[in-house]
Structure formats: C-alpha cells, structure tokens
Amino acid sequence: MENIIECKNLTHYYGKRLIYKDLSFNVPKGRILGLLGKNGTGKTTTINILSGFLKPREGNCYIFGEDIQTMQPALRQNIGLLIEGHVQYTFMNIEEIERYYAAFYPNWNRTAYYELMAKLKIAPKQKISRMSCGQRSQVALGLILAQNPELLVLDDFSLGLDPGYRRLFIEYLYDFAKSEGKTIFLTSHIIQDMERLVDDCIIMDYGKILTQQPVTDLMNNFKRYTLSSDHAEAFKAMLEGNQLIYNPATRRDQLEFYSFADQREIGEILAPMQLPTQQLACETMNLEDIFIGLTGKY
C-alpha cells in the first residue's frame, strides 16, 4: 500500500531533554491514524515536524514522497492542517476567511464550507473571535473540508469541545475521509473519540513507540488479566520486569496486569510462580483502557 507519510528515525530534543529517539512510522493512503500519548510524549512535536514547523535533530519525514523540509509550496495544497485549539484568523468573519483561503486552493469547495456554516447559529458578519470554541472548531473544519486535501493533519482536534461538537466534528471528518479516500493523521486527548474515528493507532510513551497497529487488532489482542489473592503484592513484584506483562498493579487483594499474550501463554508465565491461575480472569477492553494498560496511570 502506498504510504502518504513516511517518518524515518526521528530524534528530537528540547535543550538536553530527549523527546524521542529513532521514531519511525508510516501512514498508508486512505487510513486514519491516531497518535496517542500522555502529555509531554511528543505528539505536538511530531505534528510540528510533519507540518514543517520543526526541524528534527535527526531523521527525515516524507509526505507524498517529498522531504517536508524542502517541500515545494504547491504540495501544501494537498495537506490540510488543524492547529491545536482550532486556531484561525479570529479577526475575520466567516465570509472573509472563506474568500481569503479560496484564493490559495484551486480545488476549493465553498459549498462544503457553507453547508457546515449553515448549521452554526451565527451571523454572516460575526467575527470568529466572538464565536464559541465549538463554533470556531466548525469554521476550522469547514475550511479544511473546502480545501479538499489528500492528507489532513489534525492536532488535538477535540480540545475545548463539548460532546455535541466533538461528535459533529468526528462524523463530518469520518464521512469526508471514508467517502473520498483521504488520509488523516491526528492526535486527541479524548480517546473515546479515537475509538470511533481511527483505523490505526500509534501509542507513544516517553521517548518511544509502544505499539502501532490497527485499532481492531489492538482491541482483540491486548487484554486485561485480574486475579484475586492474599499475596497480590508479592505476585505483582514477581511479574514486574517480565517483557510480556504491562503495568502490573494491585487494588486491595486483586492483582491486575495487561498483556498481548493470550490466556494460555499467561498461564505458562504464571505457573512457575505458583499463582492460582484457575482464578485468572481475562477481558478485552475499550481503547482508553488499552491506553492506560500500555502506558500506566502515572
């Protein structure tokens, strides 16, 4: 499958603080990829590198096969960018901003923009600065839809939105991407939104990628295991350091841990430790619980 984004061995520091080292990933054409990570793991850094506003210390990023650091301006016609907080030119009104952007994009679809604007209860001359955060998000989305790019890069699109606007944003975005085969690379703090929207996800921890795979595979393969025992703390200590076990923890007398391994493999790991495996419970999870399972609560 053709890759729209290819990032190879990205390494970046802020001062002496390492953000990540040798980060590599691809985004295939027509897929929606979500980048998940705790605060400070480098999500916005990655978006900044992808949008050409940050030069990584090492490594290269290619979009449509072109190095983003030397990308021709014309190629940016095919990249829609949503900046964190739905930043737009707030000194303009919705007509002025539409007229402004239309001049830069030959495939501009003003109908798509005004269809979305018609849903907002705003006056045509109302300045964007006087709109609510939700309304501003729809203006930003409408402009991206009208631009009709092949690739959308969205940084924390759900920031500041109430559930209604979040749902509206996701539905429009999903329909747009799936009906026209667009590629989307996005980040969000609200992982339930990602579950509804993304095909693939990358989960990042400090300095590295923990996993990159289709969300359905992740939800089928990554499981939570629980076990009740009076010696939960001791068992937890035994499991720590095992490469197949993620974030073992105890709550009262219950041991909890996560793993990509299936129940048989876990049984084999636990047997030498003399854990009461007959009480072992295994369950699949939603994406948010998977995220916590992989990255831990702290």
Next chain:
Amino acid sequence: MNKAILLKEWIKIRIILLVALVASFSATIYALLKINRVVSFKGGFHLWEIILTRDVVFIEVLKYIPLLLGVMFAVAQFVPEMTQKRLKLTLHLPYPHTQMIAMMLLSGISMLILIDLANVALMYVYLNSVLPVELLHRVLITSMPWYMGGIAAYAVVAWICLEPTRGRKVSALFVGLGVVYLFFASDYPQAYDNILGILLLVIVALFFFAQLSVARFKAGCQD
C-alpha cells in the same frame, strides 16, 4: 493570491489606518495653524527670517508622529499573527514563505508611505503659499528622516513580533532602539542630507532581520 494576502492585511489594519489618518492630519493641521498664526501676526518675511536664522522648521511637533504610526501598524499586523502561533497558518499556505512575509511587510509600508505622502502633500500645499521654494524644501527635507524613522520603527517592531524566542526579542528591541534613535538624533535642519541613502540601506537591512526571524520560527526555535 497576492490580492488575498493584501485583503487579510487590510482587514487587520483598516481601523488603525483610520486612526492614523485622523491623528496625523490633526497634528499636521495643528503645525500649519501655528505657522499661519506667525504669518498672520508678524508677516511672511518674519517667518522666513526665523527659519533661516534660528535653525527651526516650525513643524517639530510632527517629529515623532511617523514613529508612532510605524509602531501602531506593525503591532496591528504582526501581534495577531504571533498570538497562538497563528503564523503557522500563514506559512502553511501554498505560497513561498519569503514572498508571503515580504507581501505582508510591503502592505504595511505602503499604507505608512501613503499616510506620510498625504501629510507631506498637505504641508506642501500650504507652505508653498507662504514660503519660497528653497525654504519649502528645507522644511520638507528636514522632515524626511522622521518619516524614514517611522518605517524603520515599523520594521523593528515587525522583527520583534516575528522573532520566536524571548531572548532574541529583547536583543532585537535594543538593536532596534539604537537604530531608530539614529533617525531622530539631530534636530538641526537638513542635518541628514548626506546620509539619507545610508539610512535607506539600514531600513532594508531591518526587513531582512524580520525574514530571518521567520526562518527561525519555521525551524522550530522556541523558548
């Protein structure tokens, strides 16, 4: 695309433009009324004599008006661009970055020059009726560095706004204060006659610094 860029800059500065026009015209008319009073009470020859013997040009009240306008225009244009790092939107557009910033700066300078020219024209029309041509030139040429200083101040404030790091903003401020001071250092009439060309080069260099700061912004320089 150029039209769209100019439209955006126009939206940002149209109110400031109106304020600038009213303020600068008011100051110019005030200065001309003062001259008119001298002419009415003491006659035209007295005015000529003072201009020739006391090294004054009677429009000193206008000295810092272009400076003020330059600062106002740059703030109106570039503070909104840097709030929430909105410059990313501008630089993401499919348009060459250097050309984009040059267009934005050019639109601001054009407005400034238009206002300056309107004020100079107003002075010319009145002073032409009360001063001989040599003295008229003396007055207008004396005011030239002030108008150039306004454009330099515009370039300095644009540079400070566009610079992404605080440390360099402070450096730009100090360098800018020093450079702008050059344009206002002497009150002596026609003191700058021989260095107007050099001052013009200084202004061009200041615009180059603004472009360098944008390149630093694009490379991800931040505090």
